[in-house]
Amino acid sequence: MAKVRTKDIIEKFNMELLSGEEGVNRPIITSDISRPGLEIAGYFEYYPAERLQLLGKTELSFFEKLNPSERVSRMEKLCTDITPGIIVTRNMEVPAELIEAAEHESVPVMRSDLKTTRLSSHLTNFLESKLAPTTAVHGVLVDVYGIGVLITGKSGVGKSETALELVKRGHRLVADDCVEIRQEDLGTLVGNSPELIEHLLEIRGLGIINVMTLFGAGAVRSHKRISLIINLEIWDQKKSYDRLGLDEEKMKIIDTEITKLTVPVRPGRNLAVIIEVAAMNFRLKRMGVNAAEQFTSRLADVIEEGDQEDM
Incomplete structure (x- = not known):
């Protein structure tokens, strides 16, 4: 199923559809935008027909200088059965040759009042967002002090309960x-x-609660960049956990590696406070302040001084 179709572009950017209404359901498979200046000049060797085509003042002013047969030929080659749409910017007049060729191949021809460069930028940002690689992860995403924290762990370990405590402490559920x-x-x-489950939180024993209804609009947000992953696991006495924080574990999601911390869970540990501190410490590290490295450096200095006194 196509993520984006030409009709989505028309609705999003409030464009005027002038021709090719039969093709508004064509899929857009790339976020790249083409300005077919070379093609209008006659060079179609590497014409990216699968892209949205933008015709601005430069392209159309050159097109007007062509003779009638060239104008017809260029527009016929510009309109293919895989072209998702041709957009004329700045509310300029659309050539009759383009309308005729587009009707023949059912290529949507649209018009926008935006400048070409600005529209190209808006289209690229919109398409990159819609066509970005996606996946789904079992966990809870919370905005803690501006840091997107993804809380993972096995079912029943306490992810949702920890998120509820964080929301009560003023942070936001995603x-x-x-x-x-x-x-x-x-x-x-x-x-x-x-x-389907936006703003909802499932707490065992209570059921499903609506966080926005209970705590207000300030307790939720629609999306957040993920910066830190905290994996909750039941405390294992046989396992050795990191006590200094020098070793930084990574978790790969799609093509991106994110810093991952493993926090053992057992009665008496306040996980919400631990996650708050983890988020603040992560921010400090990004600012160049690493408490574990500073401690290790001071420890090395003390050991070195002790060795010198023994001599």
Whole structure:
């Protein structure tokens, strides 16, 4: 099923459809935009027909200088059975040759009042967001002090209860149980909740609660960039857990690696406070302040001083 069709572009950017109404359901498979200047000049060797085509002032002013047969030929080659649409910018007059060729191949011809460069930028951002690689992860996504924290762990470990405590402490819920993740750019993962369970939290013993209804609009948000993953697991006495924080574990989602912390769960541990501190410490590390490295450095200095005194 296509993620984006030409009709979505028309609705999103309030464009005027002038021709090719039969083709408004054509899929858009790439976020790349083409300005077919070379093609209008006659060079179709590498014509990217599968892209949206933008005709601005430069392209149309050159087109007007062509003779009648060239004008017809260029527009016929521009309109193919896989072209999702041709957009004329700046509310300029659309050539009759384009309308005729587009009707023949059912290529939607649209008109926008935006400047070509600005429209190209808006279209690219919109398409990259819609066509970004996506996946779904079982967990809870919370905005803690501006840091998108993805809480993972086995079912029943206490993810939702921890998220509820974080919401009570003033942080914001993004998604519970299922987190839809899209890679908007290399190194950038954005998570959101499926529409069906948006703003809902499942607490065993209570059932499903609506966080926005209970705590207000300030307790939720629709999406958040994921910066930190905290994996909750039942405390295992035989396992050795990191006590300094020098080793940084990573978890790969799609093509992006995210810092991952493993927090053991046992009675008496306040997980909400631990996650708050983890988020603040993560921010400090990004600012260049690493408490574990500073401690290790001071410890090495003390040991070195002790060795010198023994001599």
